[in-house]
Amino acid sequence: MESKQPSPIDLLVEAHAGLERQGPGCAKETGRALAFLGDLDLIANAADLGCGTGAQTLLLAQHLKGSVVGLDLFPAFVDVLNGRAREQGVADRVRGVVGSMDDLPFQRESLDLIWSEGAIDNIGFERGLAYWHGFLKQGGYVAVTCPSWLTDEHPAVIERFWADAGSRLDSVAYNIEALQRCGYQFVAAFALPETCWTDEYFTPREAALEGLLRKYPGNEIVEAFVADNRHEVELYLEYQQHYGYVFYLGRKR
Numbered sequence: 001m002e003s004k005q006p007s008p009i010d011l012l013v014e015a016h017a018g019l020e021r022q023g024p025g026c027a028k029e030t031g032r033a034l035a036f037l038g039d040l041d042l043i044a045n046a047a048d049l050g051c052g053t054g055a056q057t058l059l060l061a062q063h064l065k066g067s068v069v070g071l072d073l074f075p076a077f078v079d080v081l082n083g084r085a086r087e088q089g090v091a092d093r094v095r096g097v098v099g100s101m102d103d104l105p106f107q108r109e110s111l112d113l114i115w116s117e118g119a120i121d122n123i124g125f126e127r128g129l130a131y132w133h134g135f136l137k138q139g140g141y142v143a144v145t146c147p148s149w150l151t152d153e154h155p156a157v158i159e160r161f162w163a164d165a166g167s168r169l170d171s172v173a174y175n176i177e178a179l180q181r182c183g184y185q186f187v188a189a190f191a192l193p194e195t196c197w198t199d200e201y202f203t204p205r206e207a208a209l210e211g212l213l214r215k216y217p218g219n220e221i222v223e224a225f226v227a228d229n230r231h232e233v234e235l236y237l238e239y240q241q242h243y244g245y246v247f248y249l250g251r252k253r
């Protein structure tokens with residue numbers, strides 16, 4: 001009997017479940033964003049949407065005294081987060097749940113902080129911010145990273161790459177206006193440095209891709225998946241001056 005072929009989604013989960021993080025970012029930049037939030041002891045209830053295996057969920061828990069719910073579409077990622085929370089002795093305050101960022105399981109006006117790194121573009125920056133607004137208390141904060149144009153030159157190959165992945169890039173100025181339109185006071189925006197992409201994400205991901213090639217020798221679906229991922233790296237190294245992840249912080253008015 002033929003063994004089942006892995007789908008690209010299976011491969012995405014398999015390649016990423018063992019990684020520290022599933023997209024560009026790093027602890028230092030998460031800390032830099034946290035520093036804009038004033039008195040962290042006032043944050044009783046936080047959510048990390050599109051948390052993956054929870055790199056920044058657990059970091060939030062280290063900085064906050066309150067509870068943090070990490071939410072992600074993929075049960076395999078959420079299981080890793082819950083395991084790590086137990087290992088780190090914070091499972092009483094950190095809980096991973098399976099769910100979708102556009103159908104949140106929270107009470108309205110119940111959260112002091114909504115965090116989301118590398119995920120909001122999956123449902124749209126403005127659409128996500130507008131929907132999440134209803135779940136924050138007045139004065140609550142939102143902090144998200146979103147791929148954005150950093151210059152006025154928008155190479156078509158980059159636009160196409162992100163469109164094929166279901167995302168669109170806008171300028172930082174456009175996104176700040178969108179954040180304000182959604183009912184937030186603008187707090188800060190800053191771009192993530194190159195090392196957040198390369199050392200923190202692409203390098204460990206490449207090791208995982210090598211592992212997939214060894215596990216599925218000669219499998220065309222796996223080879224195409226690996227080629228797509230490597231193409232992303234080539235594009236980033238060539239065009240990185242024009243786009244990148246930007247941290248946006250806002251406060252509910």
Ligand code: SAM
Pocket residue numbers: 020021022023024025049050051052053054055056071072073074077099100101102116117118119122123
């Ligand atoms: N925040 C993590 C990090 O920085 O390591 C993961 C970032 S990864 C680029 C994007 C994450 O968003 C993935 O874990 C993916 O499963 C999740 N995701 C995508 N669409 C989602 C949705 N509609 N609802 C919840 N999670 C989603």
